[in-house]
Amino acid sequence: MDYISSAGLRVILKLYRERQKTLSIINVSDSVGEIFNATGFSDLFFVQKTLEKYRIDGCKKITSAPNGDIYRLNDEMLAKVFHRDVPFTLVKREQQFFHKIVFAGLPTVVPYDTFKTDDNLYGIIYDMPESETLTQTIADDPGCFNEMLTKFVELLQQIHSTTGEDIGFPYTKDLYLSYLDGCTGWYTDAELNKLRNLVKSIPERETLVYGNYHPDNILVKDGSLFLIDLSDMSVGHPVFDFLTLVAEPFDTGILDERHTEYHKKMMKEMVQKGRKKLIDHFFKDRSESDLERIYVQIKLLAKLRDACLPDIDIHMPEDELRSRVEDVKQNLIPRIDELKGQIDW
Numbered sequence: 001m002d003y004i005s006s007a008g009l010r011v012i013l014k015l016y017r018e019r020q021k022t023l024s025i026i027n028v029s030d031s032v033g034e035i036f037n038a039t040g041f042s043d044l045f046f047v048q049k050t051l052e053k054y055r056i057d058g059c060k061k062i063t064s065a066p067n068g069d070i071y072r073l074n075d076e077m078l079a080k081v082f083h084r085d086v087p088f089t090l091v092k093r094e095q096q097f098f099h100k101i102v103f104a105g106l107p108t109v110v111p112y113d114t115f116k117t118d119d120n121l122y123g124i125i126y127d128m129p130e131s132e133t134l135t136q137t138i139a140d141d142p143g144c145f146n147e148m149l150t151k152f153v154e155l156l157q158q159i160h161s162t163t164g165e166d167i168g169f170p171y172t173k174d175l176y177l178s179y180l181d182g183c184t185g186w187y188t189d190a191e192l193n194k195l196r197n198l199v200k201s202i203p204e205r206e207t208l209v210y211g212n213y214h215p216d217n218i219l220v221k222d223g224s225l226f227l228i229d230l231s232d233m234s235v236g237h238p239v240f241d242f243l244t245l246v247a248e249p250f251d252t253g254i255l256d257e258r259h260t261e262y263h264k265k266m267m268k269e270m271v272q273k274g275r276k277k278l279i280d281h282f283f284k285d286r287s288e289s290d291l292e293r294i295y296v297q298i299k300l301l302a303k304l305r306d307a308c309l310p311d312i313d314i315h316m317p318e319d320e321l322r323s324r325v326e327d328v329k330q331n332l333i334p335r336i337d338e339l340k341g342q343i344d345w
Contacts, residue, residue, distance in 0.1 A: 132219065133216050
């Protein structure tokens with residue numbers, strides 16, 4: 001839509017009054033978009049401007065997210081390209097979440113605009129010049145590991161100190177319950193009920209949970225850390241972040257070299273060095289006995305994430321899924337009573 005008159009605005013307003021529901025107006029030019037904003041029509045309708053086209057071919061992919069991939073577009077900008085099954089409404093929703101997170105005081109990349117690729121995938125442009133992932137930063141300079149780990153923990157603490165109830169993110173417990181609903185056929189009804197009760201027993205919190213906090217989801221610029229992906233962010237208890245952040249590499253008898261690198265994007269030695277230091281930094285005011293108790297809780301609760309893998313990770317090979325599920329049945333479900341009501345941090 002390149003032009004609209006006042007008569008056209010009246011026709012659209014009449015349609016809105018007759019239907020009493022939101023209408024979508026797509027592919028509008030910048031000038032028409034400004035008219036909708038100035039008249040307040042953008043508050044009544046879903047207005048989508050004509051999206052600029054960007055070529056991603058040849059761009060360096062710097063990391064992946066559950067719902068897309070992130071590329072270095074040029075020296076100044078990044079581009080997240082969403083998977084084909086992600087509708088534009090969810091792309092805009094993630095863009096809006098970034099704006100809210102910025103206003104909440106968390107360091108993130110700054111979303112600039114939405115776009116389309118040549119093969120009609122949706123994307124978001126981010127302004128973030130001269131930056132590398134935390135993974136790449138450590139790989140380039142292993143001597144900065146301790147310094148970066150401290151900043152990594154401090155950023156996580158900042159996330160967990162931020163209230164998320166007014167931002168619009170889903171509740172973490174609701175997400176986990178929905179994951180378990182998608183795992184029917186992998187567990188008996190009795191087993192699923194025990195797992196659901198474990199999720200429900202985790203204390204309520206109104207703080208942000210990142211959901212996929214790892215070094216490839218963090219950018220480093222001039223020594224400062226920035227969040228790059230919000231697709232898994234939710235509101236709940238901080239323990240949910242530790243299920244993937246710290247707990248998965250705990251049982252190195254299950255995880256081989258390939259698995260550890262897959263989950264942590266670091267060399268195995270760094271993971272093993274960092275996981276305990278991460279918890280020690282995060283719970284630095286706790287006694288040794290408290291720390292040991294927390295280690296045990298996290299190690300067990302890590303299997304709750306594994307329990308949801310049949311619904312979360314549809315690309316994982318079936319034999320590996322079955323191995324994880326069997327581990328949950330043998331080593332988590334019989335011990336659920338040890339965890340219920342015991343998380344006091």
